[in-house]
Each structure stands twice: as C-alpha cells, then as structure tokens.
Amino acid sequence: MFNPKPMENLSDYQCFQNHCMPICSVNMEPGLALDKRFVCKNCIEVTHLPVCPLKNVIQIIEKPIKQKLNQYEQIITPHLDLLKQFYDKISLMESIILMQLDQLTVIVNDWISSIKEKGEQIACYNFFNQLDLLINKQQSINKLETKQIYFDLITLNDTQIKLLNSQLDPFKYFEGYNQFQKLMKQIVTSLDKFDLKGGLFFQEQNKQQPIKSQIQQQLGRKLLEQQNKQTISNSILQKNSVSSSFQYEIIKKLTYEQGELCQALAINFNNTLIAIASECNINILKINQSLNQEPELLQNLERIHKNHVTTLNFFKKQSQILNQLVSGSLDSTIIIWTPDQQFTQWNALFQLKNHFYAINCLQISNSLEDFIVSGSADKTIKFWSLNPLKYWICSQTIQEHTSYVYGLSINDEGNQLLSCGNDNYILIIHRSNQQQWQIKQRILNDGISISFITNQTFACQSLDGTSLTFYIIDQINGEYIKYNTFQIQTRGKGNSLYFPLYYNTSKNILLSKNGHNINLISFANNSLLDCQIVLEQAIFFVQNMIYGTMSDDGTLLVTWDSKSSKIQFRKYKQI
Structure with a gap:
C-alpha cells in the first residue's frame, strides 16, 4: 500500500567532483559535508574512497521504514475496509436520494401539468x-x-x-x-x-x-x-378469515453469512445453484440437495462490475446457454457469464454497454431464452437477442418513459411486455409479427414493480409498499382496465426497487415485498372476476431492507436482510 520515498530527488544531485555523470555510490567516510557524499563512476576510477553502492544504501535506510509501514498497514487496513464500506453505503444512499428527489420533481410536474391541462380544456x-x-x-x-x-x-x-x-x-x-x-x-x-x-x-x-x-x-x-x-x-386480502393452505418454513441449517449488501439473488433451473450479489461482486453457491448444510461457495465473480449488482437471472431452458448467468448493475452494464461443463467456474463472456445509467430491472423470456429485456434509469427499455454468430446485440430500444424504468414483466407466450416507471405510467407493449415491439396502451399508475399473473391479468405494486392494484383485460376493446386495489400488510412503509413482484405459476403464489413484510398471496381461482385473494403468509423482518427470490418450482424462498446479514432459505410446506 505504502512504499518508502525520499523527499529529495536524488537524480538532481551531482558527484563531489561535478563530473556531470549519474551518481552511483555514497562516500561512507564520517565527518564529510553533504555535498561531498555522492560519487560517480569517474570518481571511483580516480580515487580510492570508502564508498557503498547507492542502491545498497537506499535498501539499508528503507528496511526499518518498510517494517514500520507494514505495522501501520496492519493497523489501518481494517479501518480502511470499514471506511470503504461506509463510502459504498454513502454512494448507494446518494443514488437513492437522487431517485427520490427525481420522483418528487415528477410528482410536482405532473401536478402542474394536470392543472394546466384542465385550464386548457376550459379555455377551448x-x-x-x-x-x-x-x-x-x-x-x-x-x-x-x-x-x-x-x-x-x-x-x-x-x-x-x-x-x-x-x-x-x-x-x-x-x-x-x-x-x-x-x-x-x-x-x-x-x-x-x-x-x-x-x-x-x-x-x-x-x-x-x-x-x-x-x-x-x-x-x-x-x-x-x-x-x-x-x-x-371481492374478498379483501386476508389471513385469518380463510385458513392458510401452505407456509414457508425457515431451514435453520441452510444459511450463508453475507455481510455485504445483497440486492439481487437468482436460483438455477434445478435448485442446485444460487447466485447472490455481494455489492459489486457475485457469489456462486452450490445448494446441497438434502438442504441440511450450509451452501458451498464455488466462485466469487469480482472486479468486473464497477458498482452494485442490482439484477441476477439464470438461463434455465436452452441447453446451449443453460446455467449461464445474466447480471445488471448500477454501473449501467449487463454481463453474461458462462460456466464450464462442471458448472464450477464462470467467465464473463459478453459485456453489454448500450445503457448509460443504472440497470434497474431485467427479464429473460420464458418462451424465447435467446431474448432479454432490460430497463434502466436512463429512461429506456432495451431488447437484446442472439444473432446468427451467437453474439448478443441490442435489437430495439423504447424511449417512451420520461423517467427511470422501475419494473418489467413478460407473459408466458413472450409476446407481451409490461413496464412501470418513475413517470407514474405502466406501458403495455406488444410484439408484432415483424418481431418489433410497439406500445399498445398507457396506464397512469405510480407502481414500482409489476408482474403478469395470467395473459389477461397482472398486478402492480405501489411505490410506498402499501397496496396492490390488479388489472384485467377488457374482452371488448382488448385493453387492460383497473379491476381492484387492495391494501396489504406492511408494518411500515417503503418498497424495494430490486425486490420485484413475482408470480409463481407452479404454486399459484404472488410474492410481494411490502415494507417490513414479505407477503405470499394465493388465488382461489385463476380468474380475478370470481376468485378469492388470500394473504397466506406474512414474513416479518425487523428492518425493511430485504431482497429475495423464489425457485421456479416454488419449493424454495431465499432472502437476504440487512439485520441478519444472512442468506436465509425457507421451504414450501402444505398445511
């Protein structure tokens, strides 16, 4: 970290006989004036002075200094590490505060625009x-x-x-x-x-x-x-009026210490691997199938992303890209990591840099896994696809949002996309026969996260984390209409941009993070028109900084929270 460095520039000094040659040795005879100490090669040839090579003298002088520096470094290294963490937290807080200030600006601008718009209507x-x-x-x-x-x-x-x-x-x-x-x-x-x-x-x-x-x-x-x-x-979201049909129970032996901020998690197709964000890095862990011991760290993917990782997704279907990992970061880049045949080592295969601000959300299509959609704080939605040469390219960009893009969701067929943003709009985007995506509908809503439930229904989660709004398609005009809004259990406000709303088809569960709670919601029927919506379980956390994900089969719920600083696993259990 530190190296000894003389305050003097020794190359500026000449030998005591002014030969205009580089000094190479030092006269070690006691009692000499400083300007008589340095000698050059010419001096050595014409005199028989008791000299010592300059390089050796420097090594002798610097040896005790290096020892002191090593001791000092041992003392300060832990402090510097903590200060670095503090700096990272400040940087994260800065980005969050800037986001919140932008949100305030958008709200007030919308307010002003709405009032002026009404005046224009009256004036006409x-x-x-x-x-x-x-x-x-x-x-x-x-x-x-x-x-x-x-x-x-x-x-x-x-x-x-x-x-x-x-x-x-x-x-x-x-x-x-x-x-x-x-x-x-x-x-x-x-x-x-x-x-x-x-x-x-x-x-x-x-x-x-x-x-x-x-x-x-x-x-x-x-x-x-x-x-x-x-x-x-409708029956309003409830827990006690209808008996729960399942619970997620914590697996005490299956935990992993994670002191650094973890804003994204992903589980692979067969629940054998989990990727967890560790600030700017990513840890790949192997999950023991018996679920009775701590996950094994296989690799730490580090020094590629330059800022916090915000999204993680495994490819889960196509054999050629199975278990490849996609990560997005506040540094505006998307990285595709490819594993070796034993799935023990991952390398950064592609780095996608078309965004110029933070990646907030990313989705892989279930029907076409050579297709990725990303949403960014640069206000754009980008579509990525594999070309015939097997390179990822940006095939289309949508710039209809006027502020940060918060959330994305693709339907099972892969032909509809939902997006929500800081501009308080939901965009309904359809894919045409020409594989181009076009906006079909705009809905005013202040949601931070969004998820398809079926091809005809979707849910949107409010920014403050206190409500869920459900939308259903109108069979007459083909547009989505607001069906109902439900207040949900939170124990404190505050939602997480990087814990997206997620509907699990296998278990018919809507996973929703709200304030200090992770809520697990089920639907008695698959149609919102006649279904009963039930809050099956609310998992409370002391602090509201919670991030998590669920396995595709719904058997595992994995979370990280700032209070425990642990990756915790919970297993699905029918009651």
Missing part, C-alpha cells in the same frame, strides 16, 4: 356553439361541468399530496421540510378562498352550504360506494 370552446347560445340568449355556463372541475381539483390535490408525503418522509429531518409542509397546507386551504355564491353554479337549496363542504361530502360518498363495491365483488 366551439365558436359556433357559443354563437348559437349568444343569439338565443341562453346560459353558456354548464353548472355540472363547473362543479365537477372543483371536485376533480380537490381529488387531484388529495392524490398528489399523498404521493408527495410518501416521498418527503425520508427528508423530514432535512432543512426545508417544514416549508414543504406549509406550502402543501396552503395549497389545500387555497380553495377555501373561493366563495362561489349560491345560485350561480348549484341548485338554490345548496347555496348556503360552502362549496368545499359539498364537494368533500360528494367525494366521501363516492369513496364509500367504491369501498362497498369492493367488499361485494
């Missing part, structure tokens, strides 16, 4: 219609429309303030937080200043009642009607 009129009203001396103001405008405005304010509060919560100790809260209070109360006197916009019997009170009552009735409709049409 049909000249000939208004001319007819003028000629016939009819009232040109639509009472119901004006009332609805104020109702919509209060609803918009309420929705956006909830979004802002969820994003501002981490900043409550920052300078300026109280000013944000005061501004939001002023926004809410600003509508009270408008005293729309009775008879102008409302029926005569309502003119003494403040407009805001009327609208709030109307809003309350509407919400109540929606809640009643939800109760009748």
Whole structure:
C-alpha cells in the first residue's frame, strides 16, 4: 500500500567532483559535508574512497521504514475496509436520494401539468356553439361541468399530496421540510378562498352550504360506494378469515453469512445453484440437495462490475446457454457469464454497454431464452437477442418513459411486455409479427414493480409498499382496465426497487415485498372476476431492507436482510 520515498530527488544531485555523470555510490567516510557524499563512476576510477553502492544504501535506510509501514498497514487496513464500506453505503444512499428527489420533481410536474391541462380544456370552446347560445340568449355556463372541475381539483390535490408525503418522509429531518409542509397546507386551504355564491353554479337549496363542504361530502360518498363495491365483488386480502393452505418454513441449517449488501439473488433451473450479489461482486453457491448444510461457495465473480449488482437471472431452458448467468448493475452494464461443463467456474463472456445509467430491472423470456429485456434509469427499455454468430446485440430500444424504468414483466407466450416507471405510467407493449415491439396502451399508475399473473391479468405494486392494484383485460376493446386495489400488510412503509413482484405459476403464489413484510398471496381461482385473494403468509423482518427470490418450482424462498446479514432459505410446506 505504502512504499518508502525520499523527499529529495536524488537524480538532481551531482558527484563531489561535478563530473556531470549519474551518481552511483555514497562516500561512507564520517565527518564529510553533504555535498561531498555522492560519487560517480569517474570518481571511483580516480580515487580510492570508502564508498557503498547507492542502491545498497537506499535498501539499508528503507528496511526499518518498510517494517514500520507494514505495522501501520496492519493497523489501518481494517479501518480502511470499514471506511470503504461506509463510502459504498454513502454512494448507494446518494443514488437513492437522487431517485427520490427525481420522483418528487415528477410528482410536482405532473401536478402542474394536470392543472394546466384542465385550464386548457376550459379555455377551448366551439365558436359556433357559443354563437348559437349568444343569439338565443341562453346560459353558456354548464353548472355540472363547473362543479365537477372543483371536485376533480380537490381529488387531484388529495392524490398528489399523498404521493408527495410518501416521498418527503425520508427528508423530514432535512432543512426545508417544514416549508414543504406549509406550502402543501396552503395549497389545500387555497380553495377555501373561493366563495362561489349560491345560485350561480348549484341548485338554490345548496347555496348556503360552502362549496368545499359539498364537494368533500360528494367525494366521501363516492369513496364509500367504491369501498362497498369492493367488499361485494371481492374478498379483501386476508389471513385469518380463510385458513392458510401452505407456509414457508425457515431451514435453520441452510444459511450463508453475507455481510455485504445483497440486492439481487437468482436460483438455477434445478435448485442446485444460487447466485447472490455481494455489492459489486457475485457469489456462486452450490445448494446441497438434502438442504441440511450450509451452501458451498464455488466462485466469487469480482472486479468486473464497477458498482452494485442490482439484477441476477439464470438461463434455465436452452441447453446451449443453460446455467449461464445474466447480471445488471448500477454501473449501467449487463454481463453474461458462462460456466464450464462442471458448472464450477464462470467467465464473463459478453459485456453489454448500450445503457448509460443504472440497470434497474431485467427479464429473460420464458418462451424465447435467446431474448432479454432490460430497463434502466436512463429512461429506456432495451431488447437484446442472439444473432446468427451467437453474439448478443441490442435489437430495439423504447424511449417512451420520461423517467427511470422501475419494473418489467413478460407473459408466458413472450409476446407481451409490461413496464412501470418513475413517470407514474405502466406501458403495455406488444410484439408484432415483424418481431418489433410497439406500445399498445398507457396506464397512469405510480407502481414500482409489476408482474403478469395470467395473459389477461397482472398486478402492480405501489411505490410506498402499501397496496396492490390488479388489472384485467377488457374482452371488448382488448385493453387492460383497473379491476381492484387492495391494501396489504406492511408494518411500515417503503418498497424495494430490486425486490420485484413475482408470480409463481407452479404454486399459484404472488410474492410481494411490502415494507417490513414479505407477503405470499394465493388465488382461489385463476380468474380475478370470481376468485378469492388470500394473504397466506406474512414474513416479518425487523428492518425493511430485504431482497429475495423464489425457485421456479416454488419449493424454495431465499432472502437476504440487512439485520441478519444472512442468506436465509425457507421451504414450501402444505398445511
């Protein structure tokens, strides 16, 4: 780490006889002045001085210095390692804070745009219609429309303030937080200043009642009607009203110490290998089939990614690429790792660098495993495929999101893709016969993670981790419509960008991380129209920094959490 270095530049010095030759030795006779110490080859030839080679003198001088440096390094190395971890945590926190600030910016911009859009709608009129009203001396103001405008405005304010509060919560100790809260209070109360006197916009019997009170009552009735409709049409997520049919029980002997941050995990096709992120590196572990001992570390894939690994996926079907591993990172790169025949050593075969910011999500198609989709903080979705020469190329880029891409999900047939982003939109993307992907629908939703359940249904998880929204396809127009939103158990807010919503077909389980909980949700029927949605199990963690995955057959649930700093395995058990 440290090497001895003289403060003087010895090459600047000349021999005591000024021969203009490089010095090579030192006169070791006591009592000499400093400018008489150095000698060159010419000096040695014409004198018989007691000299010692300069190289040897330097070695003798530096030997005790090196010993001190070694002792110092032994003392400081643990401290430097901890400081490096601290620096990495700060870098991660910086990226998260920047994300949250961007989210705040998007929310406020959307709020402003929505208000301006409503004003543009009001400003636009049909000249000939208004001319007819003028000629016939009819009232040109639509009472119901004006009332609805104020109702919509209060609803918009309420929705956006909830979004802002969820994003501002981490900043409550920052300078300026109280000013944000005061501004939001002023926004809410600003509508009270408008005293729309009775008879102008409302029926005569309502003119003494403040407009805001009327609208709030109307809003309350509407919400109540929606809640009643939800109760009748579906059973709300529950744990106690319907007995659980399964549990995931922890396997105490099957754990692995993982002190570094682990934001991504992946299990291979036959549950014999697991890949776990270790900050910038990846550990490949062998899982004992008896599940009665600690996993064996096969290899540490290091020094390739330059920042934290955020996504991991094994190829699981095609024999030529079976057990190859795909990793994505905050360094904006995607790496495809290929194993040897014994699956004990992996090498970085391809490094894909078309993104220019963090990789947030990545999906491998179940139907076409020579096909990968990635979503990034650079606002793009990229499609990757193997060309005839067996090289991975970027075949298409979609740039419709206006902020970070958060989540992706591909249906079983591989012809539909869902994406959700920080711009509060879900994109429904279809593959055409020409193998090109086109956007078919946009849905306003603030989800952070998304997953197909069937080809006709999907779920989206809210950013604050408190709700799941289900969508179902409309058989008439072929578009997805919002079917219902369910509040779910969290024990604290906060969702994880890198613990995606996941539906396991084998066990009919929806895996959802919400706040401090990992929730396991089942569906009594495969159709949302008549199914009962049941919270089978909620696994609580002390802290909300949790990451995990599930095996394809649903038998293993694997997690890492910052409190235990361990990889923990849980096994599916029917009750």
